[in-house]
Amino acid sequence: MIIASASDFRAAARQRLPRFLFDYIDGAAYAEVTSRRNVDDLAAISLRQRVLNDVSQIDTATTLFGQACRMPVALGPVGLSGMYARRGEVQAMRAATDAGIPLCLSTVSVCSVEEVAASTPVPPWFQLYVIRDRAFMRDLLARARAIGCGALVFTVDMPVPGARYRDPHSGMSGPNAALRRFAQALMHPSWALDVGVLGRPHNLGNIASILGHSSGLEDFIGWLARNFDPAVRWQDLGWIREHWDGPLIIKGILDPDDAAEAVALGADGIIVSNHGGRQLDGVVSSARALPDIAARCGDSLTVMADGGVRSGLDVVRMLALGARGVFLGRAWSYALAARGGAGVAQLLAIIEAEMRVAMALTGCTSIDSIGPQILDRRGAFQKQD
DSSP: OOOOSSHHHHHHHHHHHHHHHHHHHHOOTTTOOHHHHHHHHHHTTOOOOOOOOOOSBBBBBOOOOOOOEEEEEEEEEOOGGGTTTHHHHHHHHHHHHHHTTTTTEOOSSOOOHHHHHTTSOOOOEEEEBBBHHHHHHHHHHHHHTTTTTTTTEEEOSSSSOOOOOOHHHHTSTTTTHHHHHHHHHOOOHHHHHEEEEEEEEOSSSTTTTHHOOOOHHHHHHHHHHHHBBBTTGGGHHHHHHHHHOOOEEEEEOOHHHHHHHHHHHHHHHHEOOGGGGTTTTTTOOOHHHHHHHHHTTTTEEEEEEEEOOOHHHHHHHHTTTTTEEEEHHHHHHHHHHHHHHHHHHHHHHHHHHHHHHHHHHHHHHHHGSSGGGBBBBTTOOOOOO
16 A cells, blocks of 8 residues: 555554554544544645745754754654554654654553653653542652653543443444454454564553553453543642652643643643544534634743644644644554554654645744744634734
8 A cells, every 4th residue: 555644544554453443543532523623624724825935944843841853743642552553652652763753652551651761762751641549640650750751741631531432333342342352353364463462461551550461451441431530620730740840731721711720830831632532522623722722821831732633734734823842643543553663654754744845835944933924814713803
């Protein structure tokens, strides 16, 4: 298969993965309206094409939370990535490091934070959920500090798991789920050998101390349902600050008032995000939410965004709407599932090349020069005066 874009990686991932894993990557909550909005609203952003500017020297480099980055992109936290390719988080981490960008490791990764950190000279960032067991959270924070984690991404939009209709149909959950997953694996022998056999162990490395080293997907799903904390409040972020002295980024902000709370409580950054449409379906897309939030925050903290980003052109759109950096989610998951770490490296090279084209044709030669002036007011979403 010829691969030239994130959509090509998606098609290749669909062919290679058992259905339960592809639908876990690809699916979202309820009718998946917000997931589609993320892509469609971002694609609808109109840009001003400018000509006869000297764009012979284009610089995509920036700095995010003290880390020099070759482009304003990070691999966002995606659970179970080690099931998409053999030791998938390690492969993705190596690709990210080679590309000069951060990877943020999910709490529910297959590979532990220690295994991922040992794979490259640059430690990952770490994502943490709001969990009832504060002693366990404290232990995870200590482990992240011990490996020199560059930033903590605290996800706040998951006090309860969203309703994801694909999972019971695919075999991720539901009746006879284990048997259905086994049957699907037999129909995908390449994946079954590379990941199912050679990619062991399949326990969730960061929470193995609680689930045990022989845990399965049922244990994972049950643990999530039991341990997310719906009682968490903004004031509880003070507890995180007591146990984490590095950059703190709050992920899951969609409302300007919540962004202001993050500023008031001393967060270093936020990620404008609706969890890829995997939580509350029907909410606003990240692209529509971003301009007002960026305007409300100003320079008080670093605003980043995710949701629907499938190309370097989409990265430029997010920057024009007010983001300082962009997280990839499904895009790098598709690439990892299709071709392992080599696929992630290829995707990042494509995104950088697409960014350079978009910057050249909008007259931007540096990341700092990308702003609302490149939005075409006839089609772009932007803050209304």
